[in-house]
Amino acid sequence: MEKIIVRGGRQLNGTVKAEGAKNAVLPVIAASIIASEGKSVLNEVPALADVYTINEVIKHMNADVTVDGNTVTIDASGDLSTEAPIEYVRKMRASVLVLGPLLARYGHAKVALPGGCAIGSRPIDQHLKGFEAMGAHVTVGNGYIEAEAPGRLQGAKIYFDVPSVGATENVMMAAALAEGKTILENCAKEPEIVDLANYLNKMGAKIVGAGTETIRIEGVEKLTGANHTIIPDRIEAGTFMVAAAITGGNVLVRGAMTEHLRSVVSKMEEMGVIIEEEEDGLRVIGPDILKATDIKTMPHPGFPTDMQSQMMALMLNATGTSVITETVFENRFMHVEEFRRMNAKMKIEGRSVIIEGPSNLQGAEVASTDLRAGAALVLAGLVSEGYTRVTELKHIDRGYVNFTEKLAQLGADIERVKEEDEVTEEYESSESVSTL
Numbered sequence: 001m002e003k004i005i006v007r008g009g010r011q012l013n014g015t016v017k018a019e020g021a022k023n024a025v026l027p028v029i030a031a032s033i034i035a036s037e038g039k040s041v042l043n044e045v046p047a048l049a050d051v052y053t054i055n056e057v058i059k060h061m062n063a064d065v066t067v068d069g070n071t072v073t074i075d076a077s078g079d080l081s082t083e084a085p086i087e088y089v090r091k092m093r094a095s096v097l098v099l100g101p102l103l104a105r106y107g108h109a110k111v112a113l114p115g116g117c118a119i120g121s122r123p124i125d126q127h128l129k130g131f132e133a134m135g136a137h138v139t140v141g142n143g144y145i146e147a148e149a150p151g152r153l154q155g156a157k158i159y160f161d162v163p164s165v166g167a168t169e170n171v172m173m174a175a176a177l178a179e180g181k182t183i184l185e186n187c188a189k190e191p192e193i194v195d196l197a198n199y200l201n202k203m204g205a206k207i208v209g210a211g212t213e214t215i216r217i218e219g220v221e222k223l224t225g226a227n228h229t230i231i232p233d234r235i236e237a238g239t240f241m242v243a244a245a246i247t248g249g250n251v252l253v254r255g256a257m258t259e260h261l262r263s264v265v266s267k268m269e270e271m272g273v274i275i276e277e278e279e280d281g282l283r284v285i286g287p288d289i290l291k292a293t294d295i296k297t298m299p300h301p302g303f304p305t306d307m308q309s310q311m312m313a314l315m316l317n318a319t320g321t322s323v324i325t326e327t328v329f330e331n332r333f334m335h336v337e338e339f340r341r342m343n344a345k346m347k348i349e350g351r352s353v354i355i356e357g358p359s360n361l362q363g364a365e366v367a368s369t370d371l372r373a374g375a376a377l378v379l380a381g382l383v384s385e386g387y388t389r390v391t392e393l394k395h396i397d398r399g400y401v402n403f404t405e406k407l408a409q410l411g412a413d414i415e416r417v418k419e420e421d422e423v424t425e426e427y428e429s430s431e432s433v434s435t436l
């Protein structure tokens, strides 16, 4: 088993670059299998475990995938299989994003039911409602979703009950190849949806309105592979912004864009963090004293749930009472217990966590419960007394490329070790250095 060992007390300074966005690249790779002609060349593809998984899913379907550094070339012009078995879907829920493209291109798709996960039950009823409205017959049984659309999918007017990112993406991909016009209402507005629509339009789709609550799609008969560069990862960028702020450091996060991170920037500024726009990113300067604030997670452009646990780490270091209310996922507070192991003073009340800061954080052995929680525990470790050991790194690897190395380059005292390599005595006997 591997763990990250971080010793608190170092200020972070320097420059770090955000990779291509996980949540943009996964739907873009899924969309690539809709192209019955040509190759797609995708740039700025992050080398994440999730990207490996989605590539395996489409390879399993017979797509030809070549990875060369951060460039991935996909040729899906051959005959594809229309099934995504459980071994892939279990690893990564975003595998369900192949449903829309397969159904649109082949009139058939069979994908394992994703099931719940650590942050909530995460149903996909809105995806299925969209396919059914376009004429598909959907059955769920024996752990699989099977959708059939004899002939072509038909354009339709669809209102989403909740603004779901995945449902908006899946149904938008299906509608790109449907017969006639589709109007999607109450859509999610995340930047990753805009990125996917831009890619589909380069492939020949006719989509307008992505990034607003109404998306209009004029179906076309075929889509062709295209070149596309993935947008920077706003959540990875936000994670490094918190790393700078929490340590009172000064870090330029290249690729961080205000237009994607408005709610995060505004909340961090309320806490006293200085954030300056530079040509290629955001400079973040941490204050001597952080002020308490409140956040409520919401669909974009509200505060992103994927930044909730990292902000919790920041609030633990702020003076006063902060409140976090999680409205997107019903069970995204698993990290609270882990923070408590680090001496955090906080309590859960319904869908809110009340944080009494500043906590005098102490290093402990803690486990990542999801990818952002894992990152947040490392952030807390940056300012804890002594050593923090973070386990269950498979979660962090889903969403962060070289997380440990990037933090070390900014000056953190951090390393990733295999359990057998850990020299416990040395760590236990050495004193922690606190310069904060």
Ligand SMILES: CC(=O)N[C@H]1[C@@H](OP(=O)(O)OP(=O)(O)OC[C@H]2O[C@@H](n3ccc(=O)[nH]c3=O)[C@H](O)[C@@H]2O)O[C@H](CO)[C@@H](O)[C@@H]1O
Residues within 6 Å of the ligand: 022, 023, 024, 026, 094, 120, 121, 122, 123, 124, 125, 126, 127, 128, 162, 163, 164, 165, 166, 167, 188, 192, 299, 305, 306, 328, 329, 330
């Ligand atoms: C790969 C990817 O892009 N993942 C992101 C995506 O996940 P994902 O696309 O799974 O999240 P959704 O936007 O679909 O989920 C938002 C809310 O809608 C509910 N819901 C969703 C679909 C549905 O059919 N029925 C339903 O009730 C969910 O339970 C949840 O409460 O958006 C989330 C919300 O910003 C992020 O945390 C994830 O990082």
Ligand SMILES: C=C(OP(=O)(O)O)C(=O)O
Residues within 6 Å of the ligand: 023, 093, 094, 119, 306, 371, 372, 399
């Ligand atoms: C919850 C997340 O991702 P996923 O939807 O892929 O589980 C995330 O990126 O924080």
